[in-house]
Every structure is written in C-alpha cells, then in structure tokens.
Amino acid sequence: xxxxxxxxxxxxxxxxxxxxxxxxxxxxxxxxxxxxxxxxxxxxxxxxxxxxxxxxxxxxxxxxxxxxxxxxxxxxxxxxxxxxxxxxxxxxxxxxxxxxxxxxxxxxxxxxxxxxxxxxxxxxxxxxxxxxxxxxxxxxxxxxxxxxxxxxxxxxxxxxxxxxxxxxxxxxxxxxxxxxxxxxxxxxxxxxxxxxxxxxxxxxxxxxxxxxxxxxxxxxxxxxxxxxxxxxxxxxxxxxxxxxxxxxxxxxxxxxxxxxxxxxxxxxxxxxxxxxxxxxxxxxxxxxxxxxxxxxxxxxxxxxxxxxxxxxxxxxxxxxxxxxxxxxxxxxxxxxxxxxxxxxxxxxxxxxxxxxxxxxxxxxxxxxxxxxxxxxxxxxxxxxxxxxxxxxxxxxxxxxxxxxxxxxxxxxxxxxxxxxxxxxxxxxxxxxxxxxxxxxxxxxxxxxxxxxxxxxx
Amino acid sequence: xxxxxxxxxxxxxxxxxxxxxxxxxxxxxxxxxxxxxxxxxxxxxxxxxxxxxxxxxxxxxxxxxxxxxxxxxxxxxxxxxxxxxxxxxxxxxxxxxxxxxxxxxxxxxxxxxxxxxxxxxxxxxxxxxxxxxxxxxxxxxxxxxxxxxxxxxxxxxxxxxxxxxxxxxxxxxxxxxxxxxxxxxxxxxxx
Ligand code: SF4
Numbered sequence: 001x002x003x004x005x006x007x008x009x010x011x012x013x014x015x016x017x018x019x020x021x022x023x024x025x026x027x028x029x030x031x032x033x034x035x036x037x038x039x040x041x042x043x044x045x046x047x048x049x050x051x052x053x054x055x056x057x058x059x060x061x062x063x064x065x066x067x068x069x070x071x072x073x074x075x076x077x078x079x080x081x082x083x084x085x086x087x088x089x090x091x092x093x094x095x096x097x098x099x100x101x102x103x104x105x106x107x108x109x110x111x112x113x114x115x116x117x118x119x120x121x122x123x124x125x126x127x128x129x130x131x132x133x134x135x136x137x138x139x140x141x142x143x144x145x146x147x148x149x150x151x152x153x154x155x156x157x158x159x160x161x162x163x164x165x166x167x168x169x170x171x172x173x174x175x176x177x178x179x180x181x182x183x184x185x186x187x188x189x190x191x192x193x194x195x196x197x198x199x200x201x202x203x204x205x206x207x208x209x210x211x212x213x214x215x216x217x218x219x220x221x222x223x224x225x226x227x228x229x230x231x232x233x234x235x236x237x238x239x240x241x242x243x244x245x246x247x248x249x250x251x252x253x254x255x256x257x258x259x260x261x262x263x264x265x266x267x268x269x270x271x272x273x274x275x276x277x278x279x280x281x282x283x284x285x286x287x288x289x290x291x292x293x294x295x296x297x298x299x300x301x302x303x304x305x306x307x308x309x310x311x312x313x314x315x316x317x318x319x320x321x322x323x324x325x326x327x328x329x330x331x332x333x334x335x336x337x338x339x340x341x342x343x344x345x346x347x348x349x350x351x352x353x354x355x356x357x358x359x360x361x362x363x364x365x366x367x368x369x370x371x372x373x374x375x376x377x378x379x380x381x382x383x384x385x386x387x388x389x390x391x392x393x394x395x396x397x398x399x400x401x402x403x404x405x406x407x408x409x410x411x412x413x414x415x416x417x418x419x420x421x422x423x424x425x426x427x428x429x430x431x432x433x434x435x436x437x438x439x440x441x442x443x444x445x446x447x448x449x450x451x452x453x454x455x456x457x
Numbered sequence: 458x459x460x461x462x463x464x465x466x467x468x469x470x471x472x473x474x475x476x477x478x479x480x481x482x483x484x485x486x487x488x489x490x491x492x493x494x495x496x497x498x499x500x501x502x503x504x505x506x507x508x509x510x511x512x513x514x515x516x517x518x519x520x521x522x523x524x525x526x527x528x529x530x531x532x533x534x535x536x537x538x539x540x541x542x543x544x545x546x547x548x549x550x551x552x553x554x555x556x557x558x559x560x561x562x563x564x565x566x567x568x569x570x571x572x573x574x575x576x577x578x579x580x581x582x583x584x585x586x587x588x589x590x591x592x593x594x595x596x597x598x599x600x601x602x603x604x605x606x607x608x609x610x611x612x613x614x615x616x617x618x619x620x621x622x623x624x625x626x627x628x629x630x631x632x633x634x635x636x637x638x639x640x641x642x643x644x645x646x647x648x
Pocket of ligand 1 (some may be wrong): 062063107108109128130339340341399400403404421422
C-alpha cells in the first residue's frame, strides 16, 4: 500500500467517478454562516429543492456580529438582515443554529472543533476559505463558494477534481518564543502565496507531532494563504485526548472503537506526494509581515528585503515601509488578538502570561476577541479576564471582529495594526488600514510597548 | 444559466499581481442577501477614493478601455472563498478573465457563475497587456468550443476542464447533475 492520509479519506468519499470529469464527492459535515449562505438557500427555493440532510449542517453567526452588547438588536440594518435571514432559513429547514446568546456561538472554525463536531476522517466544508482549520483533526476540510454551498445543501455532495498532494515536514525543536503561527508564516514566506495552489497539504514531522490541537489548527487555518485548498495533520493521541468528552464526540465504547478506526488514518510509509518540502525548526524565528499579502513575512528583526516587482513595490508603498528597514520600533496604535487563527484558549493564556503585571502603552488600543462563547467562559474561569482588564486590554464578545472589517470593529484609515489574524490585504481590517500579522505574544508585546518589540531581548 | 461559446471583444487591462478577493469586493459590501448589483462595488477601493470620488487613474474609470474581457496579473482571486467576487465581476459585465495564474477557489467560483477563466503564459500575458496599451481597440476572439484565442489572426490554444467546458457551453449547473444522482448518493451513504 502506498496511500497518503489524504487519499484514504478522499477515496472513501467518492460516490461516482465521471468519465473524463470530476468525482461526485460526499460531504460529512457542512458548516454555514450568515454571509455566504443566503443566496444558496434562495437557489434551493427557486429550484424547489429540499435540504438533503439538515442533521449534517451546523449554523452559526460570526462575520457580521457586533462584539459589544450582543444581547441587543444588531444596529446595522444590513448585518441584522443577514443574521435574521440565516435564522429564518435554519428554522424553515430544521437546521441547528448557534445564534447570538447561544452558549455554543462563535467563529465557525473555533466552535466546530471545540464542540467535537469536527472529527478525524471526516469531509467538512463551509462557505469560508479558512475551513482548512478543521484539517488539524485529520479531516479533509476546505472552503467553498456559495454555488457549492447550494450543491451541498441539495445533495450532500460536490463535483470535484481530486487535488494534488503536498507534504511539508518541519523537523527539530522550535526556538524560544516561536509559536505555531510563526511556523506557518515562515512556511508561507518560503512557498509564496501561490506555492500551494492546486495542492492539499499534509503537515508532518516532530514539530507538528509535538504541537497542541490549538497550534495545529493555527497551522492548518493558514494553508489557504499559500493557495492550498487545505491542510491536514494525521490524528494521534493529542487529537484523541482533545476530543474525548467533547459535547459531540462519540461516548465511551463508541469512542474507543472510533479511535481504533482513526488510528489507521495516516500516510503509508512509501506514500507518494506530488511535491514535498522539508524545513528545519532551528531556522524559524518569530515572524512579522511587512506587506499586503501573507507571503511577505520576515523574521521579526530582519530587514525588509529588496523588491523590484511593481506589485510588491505598491505593497510597500501602501504599508509606508521601505526595503532595508527593520520593523522593530514601528509605532503601533492598534492591537487585535482574535480571529479563527488565534482566538483559542491557548492563545489567550500565552498573552495573559506575557502581560501579567504590565500595562499597555497609552497610545495603544488593544482588543481581545475570543473565538467563541466557550473560549470567553474559559477566559473568565481561568482568571485571565482580570489580567486583561488590569493591563488595559479590552475584552469583547465572540466573532470575527476586526479580522475583516465587516462588523463595527474596524481599524481606522492609515493606522498600523498588529494582528493575530491571517490576512494583511489592503483595507482588510477597514478601508486604508495597514496590518502586520504576528503571533499572539508578538502582538501582546507590541501592546505593552506601543511599538513593535524584540521579545527575545 | 446563460451559455458561453464565442466572445469577440476588446479588453480591460489591470496588470497587478495577487489581486485578492478583498480588493475585488471589500468585505463591507458582502451584507446583501441576493446576488444582484455587486458590480457597483467591484474593485471599490481602487475605483473610488475614501470620499466617494472616482479615482481617475483607475482603469475602470478610463473610457479608453472597455469590453467584456478582463486581463489581470498573476495569482488573481487569492484570499477568501467569497463567491461575491465572481458575482461582482460578472455583474459588472465581464465574461472572461485572463491571467497567468488563478487562485483555486476563485477559478471554481468563476466557472460556477459562467465566467471563463483563461490561464496563459506569463509571456503571452505581457504581450496582451502591451497590445492593449498600444491599441485599446485591439480585439480578442475567444472560441470556447475550440479552446483558442485569436489575436491578430494568430490562434493560441488554452486549457479548460472538459466537464466545465460542457457546462459553460450548454449552460448546465453542477447542482442539476447532483440532484439527478440523489438515489445513488443515498445508497452510498447507507452502505
Ligand atoms: S475570523 Fe476572519 S478569517 Fe476567520 S472566518 Fe472570520 S473573517 Fe474569516
């Protein structure tokens, strides 16, 4: 046998192979949210098709929701409409919805895993590119467009060509203050934003084996930023331990029998990948981005490299940076710690650990946005809440928040924000806003000092 | 769905690489619940300055360039999976996008909305840009059934997935095919 983990899951979900065409591919779990689903439900209505299996769908609200006063009516009319529309569609079609106020509400890629809905061996889709996050559990998970959301609602299947397979190995021991976010930013800086296009990536090697589930999710989350459809990590004891006892995980004997099936989910020793890269953990340091795509990343104290291509020069111009400059010392007024990349409990623990007994700089507006109600409750239970407040950080309610400037949380034009999210695109965090991507600790350090700081000093 | 067969048109050049979906349509315009009128906000933050004034330098505001073919730099459509990007392009009036490289999800979304993404070599892409800048009324004839572009009597072949080509030419949707397979799918799940 010489199958990859990806092959094993993919092949077992092919319902039909169309000659000279795509596969009819079965989807086990479908997450939906308010932004990319309304037009899909409309299409079903127009075609008079019923939802194929509502029990395979889980809905939540995240992109558009305010992060203050969630118990009040949403002020913005368009956002409110979208949320209301989702509610209506879920009621009409018998779909479970974790609405505002529900203890399970949160960013779709945070709640699926933490509730145990995401499990090894599954095929998972959502109308959102960061669905790749769920691959951390050894699932094939990827983002789809709204037409495809309609297809899955209607048939529980998609028509897809099988992607090529890539393996990325990171071996060795990580340096001080290097987090999973730095590992993935490093990989993207090496492969570029289209290095993974057409591929599904398996992450392997002892760095990932030693990583927590939260860290694996951060890595898989950003697979899409190098163009890959998704990332996947073979399930192991870390995975099973994380899943045991979660609300939707199988219970007792059923759990045990599932684990024995999940144990087969790994790439065979002589499995063949279409492409393979190996990196050394030693070479990875805390990372920062300096441009307007996630591939424009450097080691925190390196100088911005020379660029000649006009698109890259425009990116530098937009950011107000020059080749040869260092980012250390750049004044920061906005700090955003949140998003489906870094809004899990482990992220907030590392931030609290760094800022305890320190105070944020006066010029800084520091936002802490948990990924879910459950994470928020954990923050309170563990006493992190008090640390954040004493340090002058603002804690908000769960949602995508300033990750994409669709709700009320936006970074003002021209302002520089250090952000734990996944995209530094022009205007992503609000028109004219400028984003530096980093790990939660780098962001926390910038909040304390009011500028980009060398955390290893 | 409408059909695509042969398109003979001038083209609009936008030689920028890595144009992401937040540039194609910023997130704040995704609050609609229908597919209509997204074209109004296509490339919004490049087309209009923050005070709502048209940015004269941007190509869509320049009357010299027109047509239903959009020519863009490499890695077009990277970023989010939002189909709104494809809806905005189609609604604005583009039926074909030509680049040297497309992001995966964008390509799929384009095909699902009757936009033909054509991938050409970096060299040809540069030639096309030069031709348009030299002569904005330069025409391009795209023949989907025969999979070629005609530029000044020269024919250049392009690749397209067989199945998707059939869908575009006949105006078929994936959803119709999948629904016709419902029983097969049910059997598969139950076994
Ligand atoms: S947190 Fe950001 S990247 Fe993640 S789902 Fe929300 S908007 Fe998308």
